[in-house]
Amino acid sequence: MESVTLQSIAQILQEVRANKPLVHHITNYVTVNDCANVTLAIGGSPIMADDIDEMEDIVSITSALVLNIGTLNHRTVESMLAAGRFANARHIPVILDPVGAGASTLRNETTRRLLEQVKIAVIRGNMSEIMFVAGLQSSTLGVDASDADMKGGIAKGIETAKVVALRLKCVTAITGATDIISDGRRTLTIENGSSLMSRITGTGCMCSSLVGSFCGASDDYLAAAAGGVLSMGIAGELAADVAGGKGNGSFRMAIIDAISQLDGDILSKRARLHEA
């Protein structure tokens, strides 16, 4: 069982920068600009497109597909399903961000349909969202993890990530104060990040875009997911150092700055990545 090393992650980052993978997003209109900018900052190339009639054409030129249900509607849900199936047929990795799963029947049904009809490479969400996917009682309140769902701590998170990974045959990433990434056999934890990240919108969505960029450059999806999550965490730390005292607006800008400056050296020095 090969381990995920910082070297392998740094190697994927180099390949993102060299190959500029085109990452197709069907995503929400709240954080879509941040997702595009973070994809460019890490070295990828974003394309956002959601009309069902161009899903086949767009998917056919992309290296990864990110599906984010943050502001889903009936039209875009059908586009997500179609794009996901086209991506599967072409062996293009699909990253699912089930924003707010647990908070409404529409989100729950959409998450279920996507998981039934589309093979997912990486699912990334907060604890409440992934608990919903695990079929556990979740108390999703809005788009942030609920306090109730955080009570089990890391041990419960690791167990939940493994269950979901094994059932869906995918990599699961639960992001929070401690990030947990698992393919069901190997599980990693990441301790990077800043509490300020929950005080701006889009850090979860941006993390999924980074995972998408890494998955577009490597078929080792565990390492790719870890790379995306680690990059986001380190960027959050660096941004907090530089701009945390100035306020939320400066902090948000500094995250994009940090992602664009990220390299193997910074990753090596900053990473608090461990096998669980």
Place this chain on the structure above:
Amino acid sequence: MESVTLQSIAQILQEVRANKPLVHHITNYVTVNDCANVTLAIGGSPIMADDIDEMEDIVSITSALVLNIGTLNHRTVESMLAAGRFANARHIPVILDPVGAGASTLRNETTRRLLEQVKIAVIRGNMSEIMFVAGLQSSTLGVDASDADMKGGIAKGIETAKVVALRLKCVTAITGATDIISDGRRTLTIENGSSLMSRITGTGCMCSSLVGSFCGASDDYLAAAAGGVLSMGIAGELAADVAGGKGNGSFRMAIIDAISQLDGDILSKRARLHEA
């Protein structure tokens, strides 16, 4: 007749920070990211959702609903009407931002339908928009108040705010160089702000989100509306001090910074709030 004091406003701000009210937005795609970030910066928690099939579920977990018709379409108008009715049934305050009312028949009819079918807690707009709501001849040109509509000055604004407040049994907030907030009996003016605020997009929308956050933490909607408007004005001033000389991009970022740093002390020192 109880007066609105800076202490009562500072108290509501503290409650926003402590209780993190979930504020549901059905809003335009131009400034939606700013609305989400300003809601987080003041201490609330934003959720944006607009598919009619999840309106009941989402409204049921929220503390306030902000309806903003900036980029309305036939689909989202029906969602706004449904969400508004669900909010009324649950006694959740509804904040209406009638962006561009007066500029097109679609906006006029939508505003009329919303006011007929939904009980509004606070309506916030510029002079042209609120004049349209008042049934006065309005010369709305786009999404900014027209010069013609500003000619009557503060006296006309106060009269208009009162008429709308009494007719709709709501709080009316007209924002501009001088902000006017009235419940029909009590009327407040706020002299905070900066002329730079009209040189970036979204200050009106963000103000409505702040009003939504305050209304999610207090059922004194006059004080809550004043709190949201005052916070926006003071943030504009602080941002102009820090970043006004650098340009519009820096100014915009500094507004979010200022909102995230706001507290009772800053409110007390800066506020230019008066009873009219």
Place this chain on the structure above:
Amino acid sequence: MESVTLQSIAQILQEVRANKPLVHHITNYVTVNDCANVTLAIGGSPIMADDIDEMEDIVSITSALVLNIGTLNHRTVESMLAAGRFANARHIPVILDPVGAGASTLRNETTRRLLEQVKIAVIRGNMSEIMFVAGLQSSTLGVDASDADMKGGIAKGIETAKVVALRLKCVTAITGATDIISDGRRTLTIENGSSLMSRITGTGCMCSSLVGSFCGASDDYLAAAAGGVLSMGIAGELAADVAGGKGNGSFRMAIIDAISQLDGDILSKRARLHEA
């Protein structure tokens, strides 16, 4: 044959600032906030509206219409066609940004329909997009110009711009390392800009909004297109000087700062504008 001078461009900029032309956008949800902010920063007034039922009302109060197909869907395509026809009937200039033309049948067909049904004043795109419009073999990959399409260099770009301008009887602007603007008889090149501009999203879209603002203040569309493209290039240079070393987030903010500070003096000092 009158030449386009820096004086004429500076004059149009002054008129934008004085007259605040209202610029109607039907545009994508990725960069729409940047488009609104850059329109305000140059001195115009943006309005974004896309429901077909208000196209006639909104177009009737505007000075220019920007159509951007970046995240087109079947509903908004019909709105673009309707708005374009209303604008033509009122002699309001239409700016077309055919984002990703060549990348999907839907984008290709939409571009074709828009060009058939709407008289365009200025078409602005990257080399791949304009090559598609020229009927040349294009290898559009996503929303960025492909390396293959850049191989012909400036000479091929000039030829392509002329062909499109003459066929569509419009001004064509191809933006890239060297910008090329032609009405078929007169052709200009602009050497301003920064390679960092392709590392953030929205510089193309913002450029189209600037062209729209200039076209809203002058019926010399060649000079107006040159003015918009030149402003974007100079803002990119200035932003790279100020913030290029900090990262992509700071660079993006500094572009809006630079546009808001732009004046005739800066244009004169910085412009590298030549007749081809």
